[in-house]
Amino acid sequence: MTMNRIQLLPPQLANQIAAGEVIERPASVIKELLENSLDAGSKQIEIDIDKGGSQRIKVTDDGSGIYEDDLALAFSRHATSKIRTLDDLERVGSLGFRGEALASIGSVARVTLSSRTQDAHSGWQIKIEGQATASNPIPVAHPKGTTIEILDLFFNTPARRKFMRTEQTEFGHIDEVVKRLALSCFDVGLSLRHNKRVVHQLRAGEDDHTRTQRVASICGDHFIEHALYIDLEASGLRLWGWTSLPTFSRSQADLQYFYVNGRMIRDKLVNHAVKQAYQDVLYNNRYPAFVLFLEIDPLAVDVNAHPAKHEVRFRESRLVHDFIFRNIQRALAGLRPGQQATSAHKPNIPDITYSKPPQQQKIPLQVQEEIALYKALHEIREIKEAEGLVAHNVVQPPVASDNFVQTLESIASPKVEFSHPSPFPKLEGIITKNSEVPILGFALAQLHGIYILAENEQGLILVDIHAAHERITYERMKKELEAEGIKSQPLLIPITLTVNEIEANTAEQAADVFAQAGIEIERLGPTTLVIRSVPILLSDRNMGQIVRDVLSDLIENNLSSRVSNLIHELLGNIACRSSIRANRNMTIPEMNALLRGIEHTNNSGQCNHGRPTWLQLTVDDLDKLFLRGR
DSSP states (O other): OOTTSOOOOOHHHHHHHHHHHHOSSHHHHHHHHHHHHHHTTOSEEEEEEEGGGTSEEEEEEOSSOOOGGGTTGGGSTTOOSSOOSHHHHHTOOSSOOSSOHHHHHHTSSEEEEEEEOTTOSSEEEEEEESSSOOOOOEEEOOOSEEEEEEESTTTTOHHHHHTOOOHHHHHHHHHHHHHHHHTTOTTSEEEEEETTEEEEEEOOOOSHHHHHHHHHHHHOHHHHHTEEEEEEEETTEEEEEEEEOTTSOBSSSOSEEEEETTEEEOOHHHHHHHHHHTTTTSOTTOBOOEEEEEEOOGGGEEOOSSTTSOOOEETTHHHHHHHHHHHHHHHHHTOOTTTSOGGGGOOOOOOOOOOOOOOOOOOOOOTHHHHHHHHGGGSGGGHHHHHHHHHHHSOOOOOOOTTHHHHHHHOOOOOTTOSSOOSSOOOTTTOOTTOOOOTTOEEEEEETTTEEEEEOSSEEEEEEHHHHHHHHHHHHHHHHHHHHOOOEEEEEEEEEEEOOHHHHHHHHHTHHHHHHTTOEEEEEETTEEEEEEEEGGGTTSOHHHHHHHHHHHHHHHSOOOHHHHHHHHHHHHHHHHHSOOTTOOOOHHHHHHHHHHHHTSTTTTBOTTSOBOEEEEEHHHHHHHTTTTO
């Protein structure tokens, strides 16, 4: 027989080829079975695994069940109860819809399927062992719902079985799939056992407390303690869930869960939007953690974009990207001291157990005793008196001149070139005679020319002077840039670029994108571009390479923030160089002005390099350090 003749593949071989796309490893089987259970309306699902899934996988649910006549059909390719027409596919709300999962699993394993519907008098069971034909259904005792047991995965495809990893590795993938799906269905209880040992026992519940408990059990209490809950809606989109504070980050992207209409996905567009939202506040090479849910009209998203349904396509990708990016960025920027999780700005205090000595009464810090002193700081005539009183008890740096506050009040906003940014925030409207104790309290002293020690109602505040001032300066420059836009300058000698035809077409179509970034670009020929204007702030950069990089982003992702990122990076460097350096002696009014600036600045919990700007030590923390009350 010649090899160049076209022929139909045998059904079993076709199913095994399809299984290669859908069933990569035991975790893929778990994903498909759990999605079927959820689509069946299950409220309780039990998963039993032996030997990392290679020996045995069993999933039991209390869903709607499968009719006797449909049991064998369930193992046929492209057989499903979830869609009927193309319109159903475009509006699909179920997790599964292709009807390939059971057929693929049945072609590479020994499968037993038992099920009973609500109106059936008994359950029914069929078996299939790596072949196209299932056994005849037999009656069995079974509660409402479905049980599917899979033995000896890949028993008839030895090559695939050789590619399986160790038991521990394979179970790690299963555990991750179960956790991802558990976060998508708070109203469903799940249990997972491996080698007869309970790994997860998750209680169902739709109230906020139960949801938070499930997220904490899967992502850890530390994540919840350092997470910001958001719930935002606009333009027919809703984004809700938990996203980590910038002070909580990971060395890799291993704690990132994103769902679109309840479907877990891994999407480049979404990852780019979240990464961009954290750009100004996250330390280099660190990743945010999040559990986020996007709700969108099913017609606006194509879920049939990946064989394993890991990816989706958005019809309005730019709208979705900007919605995710803007809302997360605003939520993070809107945090102020006192609104963030307490532990996010608290160092780890060791909980050491000692034999209990005679107890001594706590002596709490009495910040109220200093209020009258610090309220007077806004009045020039009382500055010297205030500094004298504080200096009597605490060693202080040299005092400021009498016109210090006037100088602070009169400092103008920096010019567009940002060559001389203001060293302190304006005090107007921040400190008044009737002010209560501010969130970050009042300054007590400067430590080693690097830190501010301040006292608030909770205890002691430690502030990194340079990092805090850097953030204040940077945010002020960003606001001015946003208000005035990116200013460009024409080039005396335009830059000519030779590109391929796809890049030239992209540049022509995205002329408005380049214009918003301060770049005037024109197409002169099939593969020739000319740059006529560039942003003033990037005039000394290699604009030819920048334009090529932007075109690459637009072709790959249909969007680019490269120019904006470069400008913000430049502003960050200017802010860093312009901020207060170590060993500069500061007066009490200067330190208090900086504290008030932190309280009224976006993203003030960390500098633009991601380092924290301040920490809180409560009285209880101090008691613990000094073993008071033990």
